Amino acid sequence: MPQVEMSVKLISKPQNILKTIYSACRTCYSALTPDEIYSEAPDEEKMLKLISRVISSGHYSTIEHIQLSFAISNVSRACTHQLVRHRHMSFSQKSQRYVKEKGDFDYIVPKSINSNPELKEKFEEFMHKNALFYEELVNAGIKAEDARAVLPNATASSLVASLNLRELIHLANLRLCTRAQLEIRTLVDKMCKEVLKEEPWLAEHLVPKCERLGYCDEDKSCGRMPQK
Numbered sequence: 001m002p003q004v005e006m007s008v009k010l011i012s013k014p015q016n017i018l019k020t021i022y023s024a025c026r027t028c029y030s031a032l033t034p035d036e037i038y039s040e041a042p043d044e045e046k047m048l049k050l051i052s053r054v055i056s057s058g059h060y061s062t063i064e065h066i067q068l069s070f071a072i073s074n075v076s077r078a079c080t081h082q083l084v085r086h087r088h089m090s091f092s093q094k095s096q097r098y099v100k101e102k103g104d105f106d107y108i109v110p111k112s113i114n115s116n117p118e119l120k121e122k123f124e125e126f127m128h129k130n131a132l133f134y135e136e137l138v139n140a141g142i143k144a145e146d147a148r149a150v151l152p153n154a155t156a157s158s159l160v161a162s163l164n165l166r167e168l169i170h171l172a173n174l175r176l177c178t179r180a181q182l183e184i185r186t187l188v189d190k191m192c193k194e195v196l197k198e199e200p201w202l203a204e205h206l207v208p209k210c211e212r213l214g215y216c217d218e219d220k221s222c223g224r225m226p227q228k
C-alpha cells in the first residue's frame with residue numbers, strides 16, 4: 001500500500017544526560033573543575049533539583065550540551081518542510097534528486113481526508129495518476145531532479161534529524177501547540193515520547209508553550225489555557 005505510517009526512533013543520545021547537565025550547571029558556580037564535579041555528582045534527586053531551577057531561570061547553555069538524533073520515516077514532504085524551518089536542527093534527508101520514486105510511491109494521507117471514504121478514494125486515484133505521469137517523465141529521459149516537480153506535498157520522505165535539548169524543548173513548545181498542523185504535532189510528540197522513555201524527568205519541559213507560559217499567546221486559542 002502506498003499509504004504509510006510514521007516511524008520515529010531516538011538513535012543517539014549522550015550516555016549520562018543528567019550528570020552532564022549537572023556538571024555544566026555547577027561549573028558556573030563552583031571552585032571545583034568540571035571533571036571533579038562530574039566524578040562527585042550527587043544522587044539523581046539532588047541533581048534534578050538544581051537542573052530544574054537552572055532551566056526555569058533560563059540558563060539554557062547548560063542543556064545545549066545534550067545532542068539527540070532521530071531516525072524519522074514516512075512523513076510527508078509538507079511536514080519535513082515545516083520541520084526544516086527550525087534553524088538549530090541538523091538534517092540529512094532522502095533526496096528526490098538521487099532517489100527515483102518507483103511505481104505507486106509511498107505517501108501520507110492527512111487524517112481529515114483519510115476519514116472521508118469518498119475523498120480518500122479520489123485522493124488515491126489522484127496519487128496513482130500522479131505516479132503514472134512522474135514515471136512517464138522519467139521514462140522520457142527527464143532527470144529525477146526535474147521530474148520531482150510533479151510530486152505532491154504528500155510524498156513520503158525520511159530523514160535523520162539531530163538537535164540539542166534546548167532546541168527540542170523549543171520545538172515541543174511550538175509544535176505540540178494545537179495551532180501546529182496535526183502531522184508535525186504527531187511527529188514532535190513521538191520524538192518527545194522517545195526521549196521521555198529514557199529521561200522521564202523532562203516531562204515538565206517537553207510541553208506546548210501555553211503550559212510553560214501559563215497562558216495562550218496565540219490569536220486563535222484552543223481554549224486549553226486563558227488567553228494573554
Ligand SMILES: Cc1cc2nc3c(=O)[nH]c(=O)nc-3n(C[C@H](O)[C@H](O)[C@H](O)COP(=O)(O)OP(=O)(O)OC[C@H]3O[C@@H](n4cnc5c(N)ncnc54)[C@H](O)[C@@H]3O)c2cc1C
Nearest residue numbers: 082085086087088089167170171174175177178179180181
Ligand atoms: C503554528 C505555526 C504556524 C506557522 N505558520 C507559518 C507560516 O504561515 N509561514 C511561515 O513562513 N512560517 C510559519 N511558521 C514557522 C515559524 O515562522 C518559524 O519559522 C518556525 O516555527 C521556527 O521557529 P523559530 O524561529 O522560533 O525556531 P528555530 O529556528 O528553531 O530557532 C529557535 C530560536 O532561536 C532564535 N533564532 C534562530 N534564528 C535566529 C535569527 N536568525 N535571528 C534571531 N534569533 C534567531 C530565536 O529565538 C528562535 O525562536 C509557523 C510555525 C508554527 C508553529
